[in-house]
Amino acid sequence: MSLKALGSGASEPEAKTGVIRLYCHRFCPFSHRAVLVAFHKNIPVEICNINVKDKPDWYLKKSPSGKVPLLEKDGRVLSESLVIAEYLDSVSDGAPLIPRDPFDKALDQMFLESLSLFPILKIHFENERRAEFFEDFIVKVKPLVDELTKRGRKFLAGDEQPGFVDYMIWPFFHHYLALREIYPELQLPRTAVLDSWIASMQQEPAVKELVDVKIYAEFLKLYMEAKYDFDLGL
């Protein structure tokens, strides 16, 4: 499938019956949520990257909001990263990433809904407000530190491996680490639990499959100069 981002001139790749296609872009934290589940569970998906600054008309017909990620299977589509990630977890083999216990599942959902790490995603849109957004991010990370402390485990989901809740949060940190390559002064206050969670997540094979942090940083740097290179590093 097309790792190179498809833009307005590109034709739609032919769909195959029964195959899950994920429309993404390589530097999108929301797309990363979906691909992390697919990578972790070895789900055979077609990844089709979209140039979101120059979207093909056929893509806009599938996704009126024009956003990625979008999942398509047999002519039907799903949008919203959390919905897509949950769908992928539920249709794949192997131990589910979402807790089987409904109460534990609800607790994770409640925590995910309460966590609002979006300030870190605002910096490359309004770089002049970088310090303000980062201060806000520091405040918003605090509940994660508290939750990691309360659960007292390697990952939020347990000691063995990350769960859905970890993977849904990680893309905000991947983005943060990329920004920190450009602005080393963007340092979260050091706490043993968060440092250890970040280090453990970085060791996960699914996380290692995401775009390299240095290339991500270069993408963001160019983005802030209004240069959009969705194929950087390919």
Ligand SMILES: N[C@@H](CCC(=O)N[C@@H](CS)C(=O)NCC(=O)O)C(=O)O
């Ligand atoms: N709430 C959506 C957000 C998705 C989103 O904002 N995607 C961005 C890329 S990271 C996008 O498609 N932007 C292009 C646009 O809005 O035109 C989700 O969780 O999937």
